[in-house]
Amino acid sequence: MSAPRKTKAKGAGNVAHFKSLYVLVGFFYAFLYFPIIVLVAYSFNTGTRAMVWKGFGIDWYVKVFTNGAILDAAKNSLLVGLIATILATTIATAGALALARGGAFRGKGVSMGVMTLPLIVPEIVTAVATLMFFSAIGLNLGLGNLIIAHTVFCIPFAFMPIRARLEGMDTYMEQAACDLYATEWQAFRYITLPMMMPGIIAGATLSFVISLDDFIISLMVSSAGTTTLPVYIYSMIRNGISPEVNAISTVLFGVSLALVTIYWIASKPRK
Amino acid sequence: MSTAFEKSARTRWLALSPTYLIIGIFMMIPLCIMIGISFMEQNVYGGVHPNVSFAAYQQILFETDFDENLVFDPSYLVIIGRSLLLAGIATVVTVLVGFPVAYYIARQNERRRNLLIFLVTLPFWTNMLIRIFAWLLILGRGGVIDAPLRFLGVLDADGSLGLLYSPGAVVLGLTYTYLPLMVLPIYASLEKLDFRLVEAAADLYSNKWGAIRHVVIPLTGPGIAAGAILVFIPCMGDFITVDMLGGAKNLMLGTLVQFQFSTARNWPFGSAVAAILLIFVICNMLLYARFTRAERQRSGS
């Protein structure tokens, strides 16, 4: 607690306060971040064995950025993430407008359920169902298959911040615009859209992070030429842990970190 | 005045149609196909024969012996049991750790609260595969834990505690992965809690622990329940953590499903296990929905 410390009679004082709780909380955060610190530290190891420390250097980063297969996988990940994000954000924006601005209507609950279905179904189930579906209808668009699968599970992640933003927005704003001679379209264009923008940015960022990080669905849906970065990293780990994995993992982790920070800032309610 | 979305059902459904279209075609139909396939016969070269068959579900309980007789075989039940047990233990551990942490955070001033919550969510949004891989570096043979023990001579030069590929490692990994999902909902309900109620309890001769037990925990029940659901469900279906930290001996539902598609090529059986997993999830959701409804009725809003 940040309250000024006073000398107190034993037993008196703030009854909701547990003094040594911070020790546990300290352990908690250490637990949360320790593996990440280990990973980052090992990525600067110059040795050829992942777990044996030789010396400090960026040798493995150089290896990563000259490894054609990794760069291809990264390119796939970025392409899939970008297109899936654009699609999912567009779809989620339209849906969020209907659900947050549509009042109470019949079918709202069901629509909410459909919107959040990809969050509820375990990823492994979605993964195998999608795999069998593509195989059953004989759809083989290469990266296209991945883009479709990613769009599906990105929709709820894009939807949540957009809806939260819309629900925090006063409908009086749109009314005020119409009162000041704006048509409904102009009220949307000049008031609703700019005001919901932080939500859209947050939703898009979240989608992109989720797409970039996805592993199990990508593993099931991708084929030989369409490996994404996490799938490639997984196969590297399976084939024996090389220090290269530490380096590429650190890079990917850094990218996620930056994006999540953007999301956090964009989704903060403005006062 | 109402927005166009409120006035016109057509506008509303037009705006929702892409969602229905994409999730309908690429999620709901695949799930239906999956359930359909679970009632078909396996084709040994991958894929299925389109005959109606309950073989996949039979296989969960029975094994066909050399004389074509069905013999009870508990090995898949063991996997289901292990999934329930390990997911359950992980959930309990996350509650035990998550509640005090959430309590501590909720008692901070707003700036610190926001920072601490951000730090809780941050790892969650980063790549799960990578975070679990980091545990491989820590628990693995000659890893961060073994190395100093070897140096001190507690272990032989190439000895290992053998922490990896054990149920304990799986629980640790699951706890690590899903802890934020427990802290966040508990924090959300603690943040709304009026801490003067704790003072009121103290005023009425309750000690600290009594106040926690009789006031704080009952009032944050919905948050704890939400957290339990959010942690338990993904634990049951988890693949990466179980696969990387549990190894081949510690199969759970998620890894069993994946194995059927990657290696065993038994789609009907994989689909059947996936369907069972889905049923677990739906049961949990229904239970939770009932719980929150009862909770809402009790609080009278």
Add this chain to the structure above:
Amino acid sequence: MAEIAVDVQNIVKHYGSFVALNDVSLSIQDNEFFTLLGPSGCGKTTLLRSIAGFEEVTEGKIFLYGEEIEDLAPHQRPINTVFQHYALFPHMTVHDNIAFGLKRLGKSQAEIDKTVKEMLALVQMEDFGNRRTNNMSGGQMQRIALARALAPKPKVLLLDEPLSALDLKLRQAMRDELQKLQRDTGITFIFVTHDQDEAMSMSDRIAVMSNGQVQQVGTPDEIYNRPKSRFVADFIGDTNIVDVTIEATDAKSTLYRSKGGVGLQVERATDLTVGAEISINVRPENVVIVDAGKGRADATLTHKSFFGRTSIYSMELNDGTLIKSRYSSRDELGRKEMAIGDSVGIDFAADTLAELTS
């Protein structure tokens, strides 16, 4: 007679089975400060929003300077609104907020800049043009909301409880400002409030509403001193209401008899007939305490409350009816001290009595 600005004719508004407005008719004159007053849920806000175009009326017609407008969209009506919580666009500067309506009306940039400047001067916020609206005080946001609504020079300005979010001192200062603004601009103001003091102090005329109906329309003086219904008398200020029957009447005086049998002879004629059951209303400040036997009726003092500026005496008539009398502290000077239980007489001037027929 002045031109009619807004003519509301037989407006009905249903929300499902709930009747929000039940056959409301009102004529609001040009250049008038007109207030819709009533408790929450009385329909005043619904009426205002119907005039603005935010609510579609179920039945009835609305005319704006002779032109029928009830089917027009809000943006097609030359009417602007000051919203309860201002509804200032947070992503725009103060200048852009005020310019918003002018831009939609297709005014030239030069004209827009000029009008915005004028408006900022009008509300004394000249230096705030480039500021954002967040982090502003309630009073400042209030002024900008006014400037924004006045900038397009609407024919009628609607104000939806605009002062309710301000603290007491600021509220009182804004009352004077709003009144001055209405005089200076000459625009018809329709003001919605549940606060009777606000309504009384600012309005040219007031419409008191309850249960989706207009109870009475009149000047503040008429509303206060000559309420026509029990609701109006009771809603505005403190009052004494006694249920009576008219026992006798002639050209000069009327005898009212309370249910408990107390007779009140008052020197005024009535339009009502003998036997009519009505209520009579006398404001506490008009009730004078005299010696027992010297007033219109005798009573016993039961309670005295001192409020600083005024004191309230509660008395019981012989039939148990409670009557309150209010004295300002100045009038109390030199009056003889009274004790609980004393027998007194009550009196009031004949023209301070109002007959309430509903």
